[in-house]
Amino acid sequence: MTIALPVRHRRNHSIEFKTDLVTMCRQPGVSLSAVALENGVNANLLRRWMKQFPVDAKHPLAPASAKLVPVQIEPVNASSPDEDIQFDIRRGSTRINIRWPLDKAEACAQWLAGWLK
Numbered sequence: 001m002t003i004a005l006p007v008r009h010r011r012n013h014s015i016e017f018k019t020d021l022v023t024m025c026r027q028p029g030v031s032l033s034a035v036a037l038e039n040g041v042n043a044n045l046l047r048r049w050m051k052q053f054p055v056d057a058k059h060p061l062a063p064a065s066a067k068l069v070p071v072q073i074e075p076v077n078a079s080s081p082d083e084d085i086q087f088d089i090r091r092g093s094t095r096i097n098i099r100w101p102l103d104k105a106e107a108c109a110q111w112l113a114g115w116l117k
Contacts (some may be wrong), residue, residue, distance in 0.1 A: 013041070018049045018052075018053060019053055021035055021036075021039055021041070021046055021049065022046075022049050022050050022053045025046065025050060026050075026055065032046055032047065032050075083102045084099045084100060084101055084102060085098075085099070085100040085101075085102055085105060085108055086098065086099050086100075089115075
């Protein structure tokens with residue numbers, strides 16, 4: 001006998017909904033737990049939103065680790081003859097010497113995997 005478990009879906013709340021609840025919680029004499037219960041959210045989640053939305057903030061604060069740092073990437077130069085992939089393959093009485101351009105290493109790996117099957 002198989003038992004079908006209910007499918008759980010994560011709810012996504014709008015920023016307006018979150019800020020409205022946080023504003024309600026900041027009113028004097030209002031219980032955070034009561035606001036959470038009335039609106040069908042967990043009190044711990046509402047506490048997290050209160051940290052995310054400081055007083056008078058319209059958007060959540062981004063964590064310090066979320067800042068992007070610009071990175072400059074230099075183009076890859078075409079390989080010189082000294083930068084080729086080189087290997088000898090022996091399979092039974094067959095021997096093959098291969099030189100493959102380094103900038104085509106992925107194609108080399110695919111060919112080699114197919115050949116060695």
